[in-house]
Amino acid sequence: MSEQIVATSKVAGTWAWFLQRLSAILLVIFLGIHLYAAHFMGVSAETGDEPLLSYEEVSLRLDQVLYIVVDYGMLSMVLLHGLNGLRTVMLDFDMFVRRRKLVDVGLWVVGIATMIWGIVILWPFITG
């Protein structure tokens, strides 16, 4: 048993933990910008009585590269943090510890797929 532990020592443990903290802090920043931009900027201030987002507004905003970076960066951080968090939760259980490779690969696949999905979602706004 003790050999096994030494052998697994080179895996992602430390980095995973570190990135979880890093992404958490970045998330706070991104989340702030995201919420502010989405709900408080522009709209209500000008019209005064139109609280909801409209398609034009969003696509207008997303014409600016900065907003794309923020939204897409936010998505990547959320995924990094969320999926890495899921990995933590899973590795707390014997069942998944024994299938760690599978867990890692699975979460990477989900993560990458979602990033692509993210582009798909943003596309009409960017082009529109």
Added chain:
Amino acid sequence: MTEGEIPIKVQRFDPTADKLPYWQTFNVKLKPGMTVLDALFEVLNHQDGTLGFRFCCRAGVCGSCAMVIGGKTRLACETQMSQFMGKGDLMISPLPHQKVVKDLAVDYTHFFDRIKKVKPYLVGKEPYPEKEFIQLPKERTPINEPIDCILCGSCTSACTMAWTNSDYLGPAALMKSYRFLVDTRDSIPEQRMDIVESESGVWRCHTQFNCVEVCPKKLNPTEAIQRMKIKAVKRKLFGKRALKK
């Protein structure tokens, strides 16, 4: 309050005979200064000779008698009965999530196996001096606390991470590792970090602080674990010299 009876409700289980654990209530007459261990002996001697539990020093130094008493893991020999007077049934059960040998006596094999995994021994710096290693009092300070651990197993069995992940080294083993990691006489910090940095090491700790809550010696395994997490990251970022003592 030093008079009257306290109903103690003990979890009974004989793995060779019973399918499931069950609870049994005994009434114990309170005597001045009576500890929970005394109460168990009272039951063993005069009510039910079939009760099983561990005991040795009865002074809170050997770590034999850790069990869950009234919803909290404590040492039976150090816990006064009078505080439970008039509070209804006093529930007593073995350390959670351990294999039960009999009633309140658990099998510590798994606990010690995990301690053994962290190389729980000093590998002194060669060459050995003719007399003692010189260690200044301030160099000893970091180990002052972790060496007080009596290996009672309370912390590891209260940590729910150790419940669901049987590989997790647990607070006791990790604090043992820390104790050698910060000992100025030790020469293998790299190897020690390799072990605590593994997936079954410090990363399984999510600062539940259950270990701190239950430790009968008032030690703080969480702090040791957190310090090692920082060391691990520093080592990844800045290389070996991060482990200098």
Added chain:
Amino acid sequence: MHYHKILVIGGGLAGLRAAIECAPKADTAIISQVHPVRSHSGAAQGGVNAPLANNPEAKDDTWEKHAFDTIKGSDYLADQDSVEYMTKEAGPCIYEIEHWGCPFSRTDEGKIAQRPFGGAGYPRTCFAADKTGMFMLHTLWEVSVKMNIPLYEDRVMVDLVLDGDTCRGVICLNLRTGELEPFMAEAVIIASGGSGQIYGRSTNALISTGSAQSTCFRRGVPLKDMEFVQFHPTSLFGTNILMTEGARGEGGYLVNSLGERFMSKYASKAMELAPRDIVSRSIQTEINEGRGIDGKDFVHLDLRHLGREKILERLPGIRDLAINFVDVDPIEKPVPIQPGQHYSMGGIDTDVHGATKFKGLYAAGECGCVSVHGANRLGGNSLLDTVVFGKMSGRAAAEHVLGKAKLKEGEGAMNKCLREAKAKIDSLLARSGTENHADIRAEMKETMIKKVGIYRDKAPMEEALQKIRELKERYQRITVQNKGKSYNVDLFRAFELEGMLDVAEAIVVGALNREESRGAHSRLDFKERDDAKFLRHTIATYTAKGIEISYSPVKITKYKPEARRY
């Protein structure tokens, strides 16, 4: 059948040290009733003696001076060659355990710290806070882990296999499964600790019943000097948990029901800091003469005048114990204390190599008696005894095994013994008489502390002997309620009680026969030491007819017996 070349019975300091010594040379295993780190050695607080001369006040300390103090402390009953050996080895043994990681407290220069202790001319007691025993024990266990020494835990030795004059192994009861397991070996080292639980008011652990020692005794292994039993002056009333001498060292008072500092009557100069035996006797006198608090069996240890700060700074451990166990905060109230049984100087008769009269059988630690403590042990010498003679017996056992031409002999004896042990356990389990063995145990403890305690006299001791024999007879009618297999505490406590009664008898018989006062053995009817008749060891041997007492000479080298004054 299990087979190891060397078996060590007991995972305390002595057992671990022995195993560490022989494991690299021959296949060794440890058998222990409790996990090694749970052993009683862990309760030792004060420290371990070695003339390292680290303390500025002990610059010219030498092993000769340590030897002299030890011999004088022993009231000249110690074997002087053994004492010289032990004190010479003390330094190296302590350095060795330090190299293995024992976290000793440190002096300002970073050396092992040393403190003064009773009966010693210099501060030579090495310590690690007030948990020396625990740290040494954990360190030795850690070394045994490093060496991968196999450990058979939760097993108690219930029989010793002797084949003529040779030891072949032991029979153990596996507490987890309830099965008897034969262990065959070329050499057996008994390191099973003291037998303090024979006495009421003992500071010893609850498992210090001498079960392995008495098993050997019943198989014909002689016990030496069993009548010498040390009492510690200050143990908590009720639980008899030790209150270290440091409490008085810091200036605590002993007070009786009249509010007097009664020590002025007994030792007007040294007061509370007189030697242990004197203080114990003084407290006992006060209690016997009715000046115990509320007429009960205790006096007060008063620390209140030291003030809150000093207590919190110097005696935090003592405070915790008092709060936890008698619900008294020494800052506010005096602590109820009474003398308690503390240590047995006697034990399995061995020579300086730990060897007994049987080939391949060794003993070390508190269960053995090389005789370095004689009639009275000095504080801090017993931890030293465990590591020095643990090492010695390990070395001797390894040499014995390596020198052996034929191995694995004596299967016949093993099987015979296994059958006998099985019959014994079965008959115990089958018993369902009217007696409760817990009551018999309680009566034995009460008898021993009341009648063969600090003060001894012919008449009470004869009553005690009678009582012990009566209890032995009643023992035949006990009942063992628990017939189950796993972790049968009831069965094992019934089993060990029989041996305790035997050893109790040996203590009483030895004490009756020793018509003098020496060290811890203090007789009201023979108040003086009698070197002409009793400068010799008592040897008790178990026979079918009863306990036989004989005597063996004390080895004197260069320290001539003289009056013991401090």
Added chain:
Amino acid sequence: MKVSSFKWLFGRNSEFWPTNMKTGMWAWVGHRLTGLVLVAYVFLHLAFISTASIGEGGSSFDALMETTSKPLFVAMDFLLVIVVIYHAMNGFRVVLFDLGVGIRRQKLVFLAAMAVSAVLIVGGLLAIWHLVFPNGGA
């Protein structure tokens, strides 16, 4: 080693029984639950917007926005705010411990984090309220 019996894990005398759980344990249980809820939310959120953008451009997006001002969704938003803020604030608490700060004062740190959370949550809820019902809820 196996969990010998489910009953022992969650019995009334066990560490996991709610009345026996202590500060740190509550904080952790909360953090884990909110973390998992948030992951679920992120995917729902993405799915939600994608129905809009992959559909017929502007009209469906605005329709979507219309739905979100229904009471059920507002209630969900409230919940989300609570969850995010608890998770974030306790996350800060954890990060503090990771930096070696306040480990010996974990209960105090928890209380502080909860106090800040409470303020943020009240602020957050008010903000949503105003956003959705700019005319004072009428």
